[in-house]
Amino acid sequence: MDHMISENGETSAEGSICGYDSLHQLLSANLKPELYQEVNRLLLGRNCGRSLEQIVLPESAKALSSKHDFDLQAASFSADKEQMRNPRVVRVGLIQNSIALPTTAPFSDQTRGIFDKLKPIIDAAGVAGVNILCLQEAWTMPFAFCTRERRWCEFAEPVDGESTKFLQELAKKYNMVIVSPILERDIDHGEVLWNTAVIIGNNGNIIGKHRKNHIPRVGDFNESTYYMEGDTGHPVFETVFGKIAVNICYGRHHPLNWLAFGLNGAEIVFNPSATVGELSEPMWPIEARNAAIANSYFVGSINRVGTEVFPNPFTSGDGKPQHNDFGHFYGSSHFSAPDASCTPSLSRYKDGLLISDMDLNLCRQYKDKWGFRMTARYEVYADLLAKYIKPDFKPQVVSDPLLHKNST
Numbered sequence: 001m002d003h004m005i006s007e008n009g010e011t012s013a014e015g016s017i018c019g020y021d022s023l024h025q026l027l028s029a030n031l032k033p034e035l036y037q038e039v040n041r042l043l044l045g046r047n048c049g050r051s052l053e054q055i056v057l058p059e060s061a062k063a064l065s066s067k068h069d070f071d072l073q074a075a076s077f078s079a080d081k082e083q084m085r086n087p088r089v090v091r092v093g094l095i096q097n098s099i100a101l102p103t104t105a106p107f108s109d110q111t112r113g114i115f116d117k118l119k120p121i122i123d124a125a126g127v128a129g130v131n132i133l134c135l136q137e138a139w140t141m142p143f144a145f146c147t148r149e150r151r152w153c154e155f156a157e158p159v160d161g162e163s164t165k166f167l168q169e170l171a172k173k174y175n176m177v178i179v180s181p182i183l184e185r186d187i188d189h190g191e192v193l194w195n196t197a198v199i200i201g202n203n204g205n206i207i208g209k210h211r212k213n214h215i216p217r218v219g220d221f222n223e224s225t226y227y228m229e230g231d232t233g234h235p236v237f238e239t240v241f242g243k244i245a246v247n248i249c250y251g252r253h254h255p256l257n258w259l260a261f262g263l264n265g266a267e268i269v270f271n272p273s274a275t276v277g278e279l280s281e282p283m284w285p286i287e288a289r290n291a292a293i294a295n296s297y298f299v300g301s302i303n304r305v306g307t308e309v310f311p312n313p314f315t316s317g318d319g320k321p322q323h324n325d326f327g328h329f330y331g332s333s334h335f336s337a338p339d340a341s342c343t344p345s346l347s348r349y350k351d352g353l354l355i356s357d358m359d360l361n362l363c364r365q366y367k368d369k370w371g372f373r374m375t376a377r378y379e380v381y382a383d384l385l386a387k388y389i390k391p392d393f394k395p396q397v398v399s400d401p402l403l404h405k406n407s408t
């Protein structure tokens with residue numbers, strides 16, 4: 001197969017951009033092995049000259065992936081052995097998927113179709129011994145927020161609704177923490193909607209929830225039509241497997257959002273997302289990795305896959321023609337680590353489960369090595385931000401006096 005990339009990155013009729021499935025697959029298919037190894041070292045970080053250690057998965061997980069046609073990948077991050085602490089290795093999973101039925105199907109069938117599609121993938125995570133699993137943003141529904149139509153609100157459900165009940169069973173069965181990002185309907189507070197991640201404990205209990213902090217106002221991401229900025233702060237959930245947090249989708253563009261989860265002690269931050277190629281693909285591998293480095297924690301990035309077509313056309317408010325779809329959700333879910341290493345990404349097109357073993361001791365090891373927390377000088381920035389939010393704030397700009405002399 002020819003592996004050239006078209007200039008505009010357009011999707012070909014076969015549904016793949018000139019036939020490549022992921023950046024790493026593109027590079028490995030086109031570079032000489034010694035060059036690929038060097039590119040890998042730079043792209044994937046410190047482990048990867050030696051390549052990430054492989055995880056041997058049980059045949060039962062592999063069989064589920066073949067039978068139900070989803071991508072199954074696994075890789076392990078390494079950490080140094082310590083004298084005073086035992087390793088704290090946890091197995092973490094990310095699931096990316098396309099929707100199951102057309103957006104014109106009855107809504108309950110659409111949700112049920114996604115449950116049925118995800119069940120074997122979650123089973124695969126379970127039999128593979130995953131301890132913490134995260135699903136994609138608004139996983140129970142098509143990403144209909146582009147439309148601004150009210151009817152898609154019907155997909156919203158309470159934190160203890162149908163999808164939570166479905167996952168509680170599986171969490172209990174597999175002794176697995178599950179992070180479930182849904183469109184939430186807060187029945188007790190006037191039926192208000194939120195973009196929420198429900199944290200389900202390994203005993204099937206609900207540990208808590210987090211509501212998306214930053215709402216996009218870009219392209220067709222008309223999410224402010226549906227819900228408001230979250231009111232839950234930056235909670236870190238202490239689970240039996242480690243301290244986790246959730247930075248939902250567009251929150252990844254806000255370094256202070258990442259920082260806040262870090263200040264609260266997160267060891268793994270999940271970024272369940274829904275984003276499309278034209279808008280964000282070049283940013284995708286950079287932002288999560290940067291957050292993991294800057295905050296000395298692991299990041300799990302998840303994006304849905306496929307193109308979702310809606311019955312009524314909508315515009316992007318940019319003078320371009322109306323259209324019925326958002327563009328291509330490019331998948332590419334992956335993990336990043338505090339030492340700047342990351343896993344190869346899942347496919348741009350296919351449903352998938354990515355599994356990674358990570359020793360959470362690496363977080364402290366990298367705090368000790370780089371001292372970012374010690375050198376951060378938070379008080380300087382606290383002072384600047386306190387001034388910035390005041391109406392009388394004046395930016396600290398020192399102008400060249402000649403600049404103004406010359407212009408008069």
Ligand SMILES: NC(=O)NCCC(=O)O
Pocket residue numbers: 137215216221248249250251273274275276279280
């Ligand atoms: N779901 C969501 O917040 N998408 C916004 C687009 C982006 O952040 O790439």
